[in-house]
Each structure stands twice: as C-alpha cells, then as structure tokens.
Amino acid sequence: MAAKKSITRLKANSVHAAHRRTVVPAPITADEARTQLRALAMNLWWSWNEVARRPFAALDPVLWHATKHSPLATLASASAATLEAACAEPGFRLALADARAALATAMSSRTWWDEEHAKSNAGAQIAYFCSEYAIHESVQQYSGGLGVLAGDHLKSASDLGVPLVAVGLYYRHGYYIQQFAEDGTTKVLYPVYDRATMPVAETGVSIECPIGDRKVRAKVLFMDVGRTRVYLLDTDLAENRPEDRLLTEGLYKGEPELRMRQQVLLGVGGMLALRALGVKPSKIHLNEGHAAFAAIELLAEFRAQGLSHAEALKRVRTRTIFTTHTPVAAGHDRYGIDMVLSALRETLAKGGISRAELETLSRERPEDAKEPVCMTVLCLKLAEQINGVAKLHGVVSRDMWKSAYGVKKSKDVPIGHVTNGIHVSTWLDPRAAEFWRDACGFDPRAATARNKGWKRAAAADPAAFWAMRTTLRTSLVRFARERLARAAERRGEGPMAIDEMLRSLDPNALTIGFARRFATYKRAPLLFTDVERLAKIVGDSKRPVQFIFAGKAHPRDMGGQAYARKVFEMTRHPALRGRVFLIEEYDMEVGRALVSGCDVWLNNPIRPHEASGTSGMKCPMHGGINCSILDGWWPEGITGLDPKARGVKGMIGTNGWAIGRADDEAFNEADAHGAGEARDLRDAASLYELLEKSIVAEFYERGRDGLPKKWIKRALASASTVPDFFSTHRMVADYVDRYIR
Numbered sequence: 172m173a174a175k176k177s178i179t180r181l182k183a184n185s186v187h188a189a190h191r192r193t194v195v196p197a198p199i200t201a202d203e204a205r206t207q208l209r210a211l212a213m214n215l216w217w218s219w220n221e222v223a224r225r226p227f228a229a230l231d232p233v234l235w236h237a238t239k240h241s242p243l244a245t246l247a248s249a250s251a252a253t254l255e256a257a258c259a260e261p262g263f264r265l266a267l268a269d270a271r272a273a274l275a276t277a278m279s280s281r282t283w284w285d286e287e288h289a290k291s292n293a294g295a296q297i298a299y300f301c302s303e304y305a306i307h308e309s310v311q312q313y314s315g316g317l318g319v320l321a322g323d324h325l326k327s328a329s330d331l332g333v334p335l336v337a338v339g340l341y342y343r344h345g346y347y348i349q350q351f352a353e354d355g356t357t358k359v360l361y362p363v364y365d366r367a368t369m370p371v372a373e374t375g376v377s378i379e380c381p382i383g384d385r386k387v388r389a390k391v392l393f394m395d396v397g398r399t400r401v402y403l404l405d406t407d408l409a410e411n412r413p414e415d416r417l418l419t420e421g422l423y424k425g426e427p428e429l430r431m432r433q434q435v436l437l438g439v440g441g442m443l444a445l446r447a448l449g450v451k452p453s454k455i456h457l458n459e460g461h462a463a464f465a466a467i468e469l470l471a472e473f474r475a476q477g478l479s480h481a482e483a484l485k486r487v488r489t490r491t492i493f494t495t496h497t498p499v500a501a502g503h504d505r506y507g508i509d510m511v512l513s514a515l516r517e518t519l520a521k522g523g524i525s526r527a528e529l530e531t532l533s534r535e536r537p538e539d540a541k542e543p544v545c546m547t548v549l550c551l552k553l554a555e556q557i558n559g560v561a562k563l564h565g566v567v568s569r570d571m572w573k574s575a576y577g578v579k580k581s582k583d584v585p586i587g588h589v590t591n592g593i594h595v596s597t598w599l600d601p602r603a604a605e606f607w608r609d610a611c612g613f614d615p616r617a618a619t620a621r622n623k624g625w626k627r628a629a630a631a632d633p634a635a636f637w638a639m640r641t642t643l644r645t646s647l648v649r650f651a652r653e654r655l656a657r658a659a660e661r662r663g664e665g666p667m668a669i670d671e672m673l674r675s676l677d678p679n680a681l682t683i684g685f686a687r688r689f690a691t692y693k694r695a696p697l698l699f700t701d702v703e704r705l706a707k708i709v710g711d712s713k714r715p716v717q718f719i720f721a722g723k724a725h726p727r728d729m730g731g732q733a734y735a736r737k738v739f740e741m742t743r744h745p746a747l748r749g750r751v752f753l754i755e756e757y758d759m760e761v762g763r764a765l766v767s768g769c770d771v772w773l774n775n776p777i778r779p780h781e782a783s784g785t786s787g788m789k790c791p792m793h794g795g796i797n798c799s800i801l802d803g804w805w806p807e808g809i810t811g812l813d814p815k816a817r818g819v820k821g822m823i824g825t826n827g828w829a830i831g832r833a834d835d836e837a838f839n840e841a842d843a844h845g846a847g848e849a850r851d852l853r854d855a856a857s858l859y860e861l862l863e864k865s866i867v868a869e870f871y872e873r874g875r876d877g878l879p880k881k882w883i884k885r886a887l888a889s890a891s892t893v894p895d896f897f898s899t900h901r902m903v904a905d906y907v908d909r910y911i912r
C-alpha cells in the first residue's frame with residue numbers, strides 16, 4: 172500500500188517525465204516561437220526546472236553560455252534566421268512544447284497547501300520582505316546567503332502552493348562583479364544591466380514613499396517565480412532627485428544614512444505598494460531586520476484608523492513574523508534616533524507615534540538616551556513569531572536579546588528557531604537527480620513538504636555511485652579550468668604558466684571546496700595557518716588533494732578582501748601551487764559547479780558566528796561530505812558523533828567530520844571573541860588532523876575493485892541523512908505549520 176502510494180506520488184510530481192512527448196508538434200513560425208519563448212522566459216520557473224531551459228539552450232548553445240544562461244538575453248540576441256532554423260528542427264519544437272506544457276501543469280496542479288491548509292486557512296496571504304533575492308545567476312539581485320535563502324524560500328513556496336508574495340527592491344547595478352588584480356587585490360566592477368533582458372515586468376502601479384521631507388516616487392515592478400510574485404520597487408526615475416534615484420542603484424553600497432533610507436523604501440514603500448496593488452497580507456514576514464519599517468508602517472496604519480497604541484501594537488504583533496540571521500551583536504543595523512525620526516517623520520505623524528514610543532520600540536533599554544535605533548530590536552518588539560535559523564542560532568539569539576525583553580534567563584526570551592534549508596531542484600545537478608531516481612527509485616525533486624525519499628540513497632550501488640561522483644568531479648574540473656584560464660589570460664599570465672596550472676587540476680584527485688562570502692568570521696585562510704603541514708597533505712603525488720576556493724568580500728570590507736588576497740597568494744605559493752585554486756566571481760553558477768563537484772565541503776567559521784550557513788546543505792545530494800566547525804546547521808546535520816571519544820575519533824561522525832571539539836555545548840562568548848589566535852590555531856590543528864588521519868586516508872583506501880568502500884559508505888550516509896530535512900520545502904512547511912494559523 173505504502174509503496175503504491177509513493178509511486179503515484181512520484182508520477183504526479185514528475186513534471187519532467189509527464190510531458191515527454193512522442194508526437195512532434197506541428198511547425199510554427201519564428202514569430203510564434205519568439206512569443207512562446209518570451210512567455211516561458213518571463214516566469215523564473217525555468218530557473219529550477221531544466222525542462223523549461225532546454226529550448227533556450229537548444230536555440231543557441233553559445234549564446235546561452237555567454238549570457239549566463241539568461242533566456243531573455245539569449246532570445247534578444249538570437250537572429251530571425253536562428254529562430255527560423257530552430258523552428259525547422261523537430262527536436263526544438265518538441266522541447267518548446269514540453270516546456271510550455273510542463274509550466275502550465277506546474278501552475279495548475281494541486282499542491283501541499285491545497286491539501287493541508289487551503290480549507291482551514293482560507294484567505295491567508297503572506298507578504299515576505301527581504302532586501303535581496305537570489306533566483307538565478309543571470310538576475311544579479313543578490314550578494315550572498317541571505318538572498319539565496321530568500322530565493323529558495325520563494326521557490327519552495329511556489330512548489331508547495333503557499334499564498335505568498337514577496338517584496339524587495341530592484342537594483343539597477345545589482346551586486347558588484349569581482350576580479351582579482353595581479354597581486355590578488357579585489358577589483359570592484361559595476362556593470363549596467365539591460366532591463367529589457369531581465370525577467371522583470373511593470374505592474375503599471377507606482378507609489379509615493381515619504382522619506383524625510385520628500386515623497387520619493389517608486390515604480391512597482393514584478394518578477395514571477397513560479398506561482399510566487401515578487402514586487403520590486405525602483406526609484407531610478409527621471410522625476411526623482413539624483414540622491415533618491417540612488418536608493419535602488421545597488422545592494423548595500425552606501426553610507427549608513429543611504430542604507431537606512433533604502434530600508435524605509437523597502438519597509439514603508441513596500442507596504443504602500445501592496446496597498447496600491449490591492450494585496451492585503453494576513454501576515455508579514457520580515458526576513459532580517461532590514462524590513463523592520465514595514466511593521467512601523469502597519470502600526471501607523473492601525474493608529475490612523477483610531478486604535479490605541481496598545482491595541483494597534485497587539486494587532487501588528489499578531490500579524491508579524493520575524494526571522495533573524497545575525498548571531499553577532501555588532502552585525503545588527505543601528506541608526507541614530509534623530510536620523511530615523513527625520514526619515515520616518517511622515518509615517519510617524521500619520522500614526523501619531525511619538526518619539527518616546529519609537530524609543531521604546533527600538534531600544535533594548537528604552538531609558539538609555541544614548542542607545543540608537545536597532546532594526547532588530549524593532550522587529551523583536553513588533554513581531555510575535557520570532558525565530559533564528561538553526562537550533563544553535565536560536566540558543567545564541569535568546570542569550571543575545573535578554574535585555575531587549577528585560578529578563579535574566581535566556582529561556583524567558585521568546586525566540587525559537589526554524590532551521591534553514593535549500594531548494595533542492597535549484598541546486599541539484601540534473602545528472603545527480605537522474606542517478607538517484609534510477610538507482611534508488613525516488614524523485615529527489617518531488618514537491619513534498621516532509622520528504623523521506625532521500626533515506627533510500629543509502630542503498631545505492633557503490634560502483635554506480637562512484638561513477639556519478641567521477642562525472643560530477645570531472646565537470647567541475649572542466650568548469651574550473653575554463654574560469655581559471657579566462658582570469659589568468661586577462662591578468663596577462665603567460666601561456667606556459669596557464670597550461671601548467673590547468674594540467675595540475677586532476678579529475679581524480681580528492682577535491683575539497685570552500686566557497687562563501689569572504690566575511691572575516693568565515694576565516695577563508697584558516698587552512699593556511701601552517702603552510703608546511705598543509706604542503707605535506709596536498710603534496711603526496713600518490714594521494715593528491717586539491718582545494719578550490721571561491722568567494723566575494725563586501726566592497727567595503729577591507730578585512731574580507733585581505734583574506735581573498737591571502738587565498739590568492741596561496742595559489743602561487745611554491746609549496747601549494749597546482750593544489751590550491753581560487754575562482755573569480757562567486758555567484759550561483761560557480762556555487763552550483765562547486766557543490767556538485769566537490770568531494771568534501773569545508774566550513775570553518777568562528778563559532779557561533781555562522782547563523783546557519785547553507786552551502787554545505789547543497790553537497791550531500793551530490794554525494795559530497797561536510798567537514799565543518801560545529802556551527803550553524805551542522806550540529807543538527809552531523810550524525811554519529813561520539814562526544815566521549817577522544818582525539819580525532821571524537822570528531823568523526825557517520826556522515827561527515829566536525830572540526831574542533833566534538834561536544835555540542837552552548838557556545839561561550841568569551842571563547843568566540845577572546846583569544847582569537849589560540850582559537851584559530853586550535854581549529855586549524857583539528858582540521859589538519861582530520862585531513863591527515865581520516866579524510867585523505869579514507870578517500871585513497873581502495874579495494875581490489877578500485878572503489879573507496881568506507882568513503883562511499885560515508886558519502887551515502889551524507890546523501891541519505893541531510894537533504895530530506897535541510898530543504899526549503901521542509902522549512903517553508905515549518906513556517907506555515909507553526910506561524911500561519
């Protein structure tokens with residue numbers, strides 16, 4: 172019975188298989204094809220459904236590659252002759268028809284929400300606010316993990332049918348493009364993107380957002396992400412003053428005051444936009460403190476309707492969900508009270524909200540006249556449902572915000588946690604998806620909220636699994652060679668040196684990846700603490716080990732850029748060259764290549780500064796294994812740790828490795844901040860020990876069949892334990908089941 176049910180579900184969810192046709196569709200004209208392709212391109216559903224990308228890739232593979240896989244840019248550059256030639260191909264017509272049918276089915280099929288919530292939650296409408304969304308590498312509207320999480324959230328909301336609209340800003344320059352100069356310093360480039368090739372359309376609605384003594388006009392644009400609509404505000408309009416046009420110039424570019432004004436636009440402007448569009452949210456979800464002013468606007472609206480402050484506050488709180496992402500006190504946005512009073516004056520006046528009321532809402536200790544407005548404190552006081560993004564982060568947040576609640580014990584702080592996840596279909600390589608489906612009989616892309624399919628991965632055939640790993644690693648090596656060659660040529664390096672570097676990348680070597688924003692707490696150069704010791708580990712020609720790094724530092728983060736430079740220099744160190752590589756311009760495409768190709772994913776932040784981290788969740792579904800500090804999600808993810816075991820034994824789990832102590836005791840703030848050097852030395856020593864005694868040894872311990880038996884067992888344990896839980900389908904379902912009642 173159970174088996175039968177899972178088979179029907181597999182079929183129902185398999186939009187990819189369901190629409191494979193055998194009858195070639197009738198001929199169409201180039202104009203018809205262009206119209207159909209454009210409609211397909213305008214819904215970013217293609218970003219996680221390969222079936223909908225196929226016609227664009229088929230149209231012109233070279234253009235497709237050159238445009239960062241942008242359907243609209245590919246279409247815009249395709250000549251009439253190219254389109255005509257494509258239309259004459261039955262294969263192309265078939266791909267186009269399949270894609271259209273798959274999208275139509277996906278948009279109209281019954282969903283998890285229909286099954287579980289539609290009846291009891293009729294009328295629910297969530298408005299999700301975030302300052303950045305990462306949907307696809309060709310839509311440069313993100314800087315890092317927060318955007319990736321938000322993008323993945325929207326995609327899962329779409330797959331699960333959750334009634335959610337998103338609100339954000341449309342950044343003309345997006346985030347910067349990174350290059351490394353000859354000496355490894357970061358070059359910051361801001362390309363201008365052609366809006367015509369962005370899958371963004373006009374709603375026809377515009378608003379006037381009061382900021383300071385002006386009304387700033389903002390156009391409301393939108394982007395469709397499957398069933399989820401994202402509204403994006405754009406102030407780059409001729410009628411605005413130059414300084415107001417800068418509000419949507421780029422992500423996190425400016426001084427605190429510009430940043431705060433951007434946040435007024437996001438929060439207040441976002442709420443006004445929803446009203447103008449006729450969207451009436453039953454809940455607002457503030458993803459990080461950036462969006463706090465949305466709750467202030469809501470408060471002002473209730474007050475303007477004549478409710479008392481207490482009554483209005485109660486209603487706002489019932490309606491607001493807040494997710495915090497920052498476990499470090501200094502990482503929260505804080506602004507001088509006068510600056511905020513001035514920027515928000517019209518909103519505050521509308522609601523008759525006094526200075527004293529704003530102070531109470533935005534300070535940990537309202538009586539402390541020196542305390543600035545803290546965006547996180549505003550959210551804590553204006554939201555009833557509050558969560559951190561991993562279990563440990565919940566502990567850290569409760570401890571950190573005791574004073575905002577005026578309590579002595581963290582257990583009295585009403586902050587919970589919903590552990591982050593990743594959107595499987597976005598990050599899963601199609602070849603891996605097919606492997607699991609064929610080898611283990613489950614559809615890894617199923618739109619189920621509480622998936623259990625990945626458990627079956629443990630039973631995969633070792634030889635077939637290893638062949639899949641080799642394929643993915645080889646693809647990564649090819650990808651890395653192309654990127655490294657391009658960057659080295661641009662820097663004017665000689666052909667001999669480039670050739671030597673490319674040849675040293677080995678598709679059969681143990682490949683360890685490290686890719687994330689180069690924020691200093693993530694400690695990208697920790698691996699290079701003891702170069703001599705590392706050189707011994709990577710230098711054994713019988714057991715080669717290669718490290719591939721990628722990452723971007725914030726353009727103003729000089730410490731982060733110094734770390735990038737250090738990694739760059741290490742790629743040229745005589746003892747490490749040809750074993751350590753750094754790929755320029757970390758984006759979703761680079762991320763996908765790395766998480767699918769790497770055997771091991773290295774993560775060594777300062778505990779407990781990583782709220783969750785999500786890149787490590789993307790590897791196990793490709794058979795990759797995590798080696799990480801017990802920070803963020805990893806204490807929940809690792810299995811089989813024996814806290815009583817001493818030494819290296821205590822750091823080896825069944826599905827991965829733990830750097831540092833093997834216990835999961837709540838962190839000790841002094842341990843994180845004080846004695847930095849001793850802590851780094853201790854963590855680096857632990858990492859080396861793991862590499863020497865376990866990781867490298869296990870990878871190269873081959874049986875007569877050439878297979879690393881123990882390694883494969885661990886990799887399959889990784890695949891069978893991580894992806895079911897650490898997915899945004901589960902995460903979105905958690906948010907809905909807990910908070911949307």
Ligand SMILES: *Cc1c(COP(=O)(O)O)cnc(C)c1O
Nearest residue numbers: 315316687758759762784785786
């Ligand atoms: C997954 C991902 C992130 C988030 O990674 P962390 O582990 O949270 O640092 C950031 N950027 C890109 C491009 C990603 O793919």
